Amino acid sequence: MAEQILRGIPVSSGVAIGKTYFLNRGSNTSIVRMDIDPQDVAEEKNRLHSAFTSALVELEKISEKIPGELKEQAAIIDSHIMLLKDKKFQSASKKYIQDKLINAEWALEKAVSDIEKAFSKIEDEYIRERIHDVRLVADRVKKQLYGKPSDIKSFKQRMILLASDLSPADTIELQLDKIMAFATTSGGKTSHAGIIARSLQIPAIVGIEGLAEIQDGQFVILDGFNGKIIVDPGEEQLAHYTELKYQFENYQSQVNRNCYLPAETIDGYKVKVSANIELFEEVAAVIDNGGEGVGLYRTEYSYLNRDDLPTEEELFEEYRDLSSIIYPEKIIIRTLDLGADKIATQFGPTREANPALGLRAIRFCRKHPELFKTQLRAILRASVLGNISIMFPMISGLQELLEVKKLYYQVRGELKSQGVNFDPFMPMGIMIELPSAVLISDMLAREVDFFSIGTNDLIQYSLGIDRTNKHVSYLYQPLHPAILRSIKYVVDAGHEAGIEVSLCGEVASDPYCIPILMGMQIDSISLNPQAIPGIKRIIRQATMDECKNLLKRVLESDDVQESNRLVKEMIFTRFPEELMFYTSLIED
Amino acid sequence: MVNTVDQSNLEIKIHLDNEYGLHARPAAVLAKEAQKFSSEIQLCFDGREVDAKSILDILTLAVPHGGSLSIRASGADAREAVKHIKKLINGRFEGNK
Numbered sequence: 084m085a086e087q088i089l090r091g092i093p094v095s096s097g098v099a100i101g102k103t104y105f106l107n108r109g110s111n112t113s114i115v116r117m118d119i120d121p122q123d124v125a126e127e128k129n130r131l132h133s134a135f136t137s138a139l140v141e142l143e144k145i146s147e148k149i150p151g152e153l154k155e156q157a158a159i160i161d162s163h164i165m166l167l168k169d170k171k172f173q174s175a176s177k178k179y180i181q182d183k184l185i186n187a188e189w190a191l192e193k194a195v196s197d198i199e200k201a202f203s204k205i206e207d208e209y210i211r212e213r214i215h216d217v218r219l220v221a222d223r224v225k226k227q228l229y230g231k232p233s234d235i236k237s238f239k240q241r242m243i244l245l246a247s248d249l250s251p252a253d254t255i256e257l258q259l260d261k262i263m264a265f266a267t268t269s270g271g272k273t274s275h276a277g278i279i280a281r282s283l284q285i286p287a288i289v290g291i292e293g294l295a296e297i298q299d300g301q302f303v304i305l306d307g308f309n310g311k312i313i314v315d316p317g318e319e320q321l322a323h324y325t326e327l328k329y330q331f332e333n334y335q336s337q338v339n340r341n342c343y344l345p346a347e348t349i350d351g352y353k354v355k356v357s358a359n360i361e362l363f364e365e366v367a368a369v370i371d372n373g374g375e376g377v378g379l380y381r382t383e384y385s386y387l388n389r390d391d392l393p394t395e396e397e398l399f400e401e402y403r404d405l406s407s408i409i410y411p412e413k414i415i416i417r418t419l420d421l422g423a424d425k426i427a428t429q430f431g432p433t434r435e436a437n438p439a440l441g442l443r444a445i446r447f448c449r450k451h452p453e454l455f456k457t458q459l460r461a462i463l464r465a466s467v468l469g470n471i472s473i474m475f476p477m478i479s480g481l482q483e484l485l486e487v488k489k490l491y492y493q494v495r496g497e498l499k500s501q502g503v504n505f506d507p508f509m510p511m512g513i514m515i516e517l518p519s520a521v522l523i524s525d526m527l528a529r530e531v532d533f534f535s536i537g538t539n540d541l542i543q544y545s546l547g548i549d550r551t552n553k554h555v556s557y558l559y560q561p562l563h564p565a566i567l568r569s570i571k572y573v574v575d576a577g578h579e580a581g582i583e584v585s586l587c588g589e590v591a592s593d594p595y596c597i598p599i600l601m602g603m604q605i606d607s608i609s610l611n612p613q614a615i616p617g618i619k620r621i622i623r624q625a626t627m628d629e630c631k632n633l634l635k636r637v638l639e640s641d642d643v644q645e646s647n648r649l650v651k652e653m654i655f656t657r658f659p660e661e662l663m664f665y666t667s668l669i670e671d
Numbered sequence: 672m673v674n675t676v677d678q679s680n681l682e683i684k685i686h687l688d689n690e691y692g693l694h695a696r697p698a699a700v701l702a703k704e705a706q707k708f709s710s711e712i713q714l715c716f717d718g719r720e721v722d723a724k725s726i727l728d729i730l731t732l733a734v735p736h737g738g739s740l741s742i743r744a745s746g747a748d749a750r751e752a753v754k755h756i757k758k759l760i761n762g763r764f765e766g767n768k
Contacts, residue, residue: 162699
């Protein structure tokens with residue numbers, strides 16, 4: 084096979100050189116057939132059986148949680164349950180394992196294709212289309228199969244993982260220490276996969292086509308700087324990338340050495356640089372990279388990848404442990420931001436025409452007050468044991484904020500009457516990530532102790548683009564005048580009211596955007612731990628004067644391209660050595 | 672036992688009168704209810720005969736709206752089974768989630 088290059092969007096820097104593995108989740112085209120030994124038949128059948136059982140348990144749990152008014156949903160889930168329980172489905176698959184000596188996945192695939200054949204003969208279109216339900220059910224079983232240890236056999240050595248998509252839940256199930264890089268077909272610049280990759284400090288590419296055609300075990304180079312996968316690379320490429328990989332690792336260790344120095348400009352302006360984390364394990368990376376506390380702790384992970392909900396005790400222990408490791412630095416705990424792309428299956432399949440505009444984050448929590456209160460209690464209880472702040476996501480209006488505060492104070496009252504300790508002075512803040520919140524930030528500022536601007540969502544909602552849609556992700560422009568004005572408006576409104584304003588989007592880890600944020604006199608930024616050393620280094624070499632100057636020129640510009648050019652020019656002339664290894668949100 | 676023999680091999684014909692024929696939801700309800708009986712229960716339509724306890728079988732039988740099918744049961748509770756399923760079909764699978 085000759086050298087071949089696939090291109091996508093780079094989302095995490097670095098170079099990986101190694102063999103690929105395509106993670107297939109419910110995709111019919113690329114299931115791998117594996118021959119098994121006769122003595123393994125029983126084990127393989129067992130594996131299939133427990134996959135059916137787990138899928139059934141999962142569905143039954145979902146079914147129980149469907150609200151009574153969603154009769155149609157319930158009926159569909161019920162028919163899926165009956166399909167899973169159908170003895171013929173399972174026994175046909177098992178028969179294939181036995182007769183053909185093949186793995187459970189392939190056997191299931193064979194059984195499904197038999198059913199497909201039978202269905203294709205049905206004249207009634209409506210009933211014929213039910214094959215779709217059979218496939219959905221089979222996908223559930225397959226998902227269970229892949230979750231089982233047997234798949235790990237193929238992960239003996241470290242791999243470059245390829246997938247059509249990686250959801251947050253997927254990444255929990257993966258053996259991260261066995262993955263040296265990954266690439267996904269779906270996704271745009273700021274999709275979740277990129278966040279995960281950067282937090283794991285492994286190179287990654289999204290929005291790249293043709294991954295499924297790469298055979299498992301194929302030798303490739305993954306270039307996370309330029310978003311390239313080189314299949315079957317020649318000598319020259321190999322030499323080049325081996326060198327680049329070495330240089331990058333060298334640079335990183337150099338930058339990391341000085342990461343504990345404060346982020347203070349030459350002329351004495353100090354910015355607090357803290358970390359965004361979502362996994363408990365990342366807390367080590369915060370400290371190792373010189374993060375000044377945690378500016379955003381995403382609490383969703385404790386709710387994902389499980390059938391039940393975390394208890395107050397579990398959450399309390401999690402927050403307590405985290406905050407005590409970070410202490411005396413601060414940790415800002417953001418309350419549950421589930422919904423839309425991360426919806427909890429516990430509450431049944433919520434089909435929304437516009438999930439991003441639907442029941443998510445604080446709206447979801449208010450709809451399920453018991454779930455919300457459990458988390459609030461856990462945070463409050465932990466507040467006496469560390470330096471904790473609480474933050475509410477997705478606030479869209481003043482009334483909504485007041486309602487949330489009412490509930491929050493109600494929980495505090497309950498704790499008090501139960502004699503449970505909490506810190507009555509725990510700072511309380513909100514995310515500013517909706518255009519409406521930007522425009523009334525002066526009103527909101529009177530009600531809270533701090534703001535945190537979530538630029539990922541703010542850009543998405545302000546510019547009306549889905550950031551994971553690769554067809555429109557080119558419109559994701561952090562230097563769009565509307566975005567810059569919004570950020571500035573919020574910073575000014577916050578300062579006017581005497582509260583701290585922080586920023587916690589991807590923008591905070593983009594070297595091109597840093598001087599702009601500095602120029603606005605942002606109080607603190609929060610970013611993925613691995614980006615902290617490099618960003619701190621840039622801040623230490625800058626002056627507030629030049630940042631303000633640049634900001635002024637950019638704010639006067641009515642052309643995004645021109646703004647992009649201006650910031651790039653500044654970084655290029657002032658910090659040329661920083662750029663080689665950075666991927667930026669700013670278009671070339 | 673005499674009783675068992677009495678009950679075996681029951682067959683009744685019935686007209687299917689719901690909107691889309693035996694599609695997913697009725698098929699699920701039917702299979703679920705059929706599984707509650709120890710008797711073997713078959714559905715016959717268009718010269719074919721399938722297991723009423725298997726939703727896949729019922730779906731592939733593809734009984735359209737207005738189709739007339741037979742229910743056949745053999746076993747200890749065959750009479751109750753046939754009666755129950757007839758009731759289900761006549762009641763258009765309502766009242767059984």
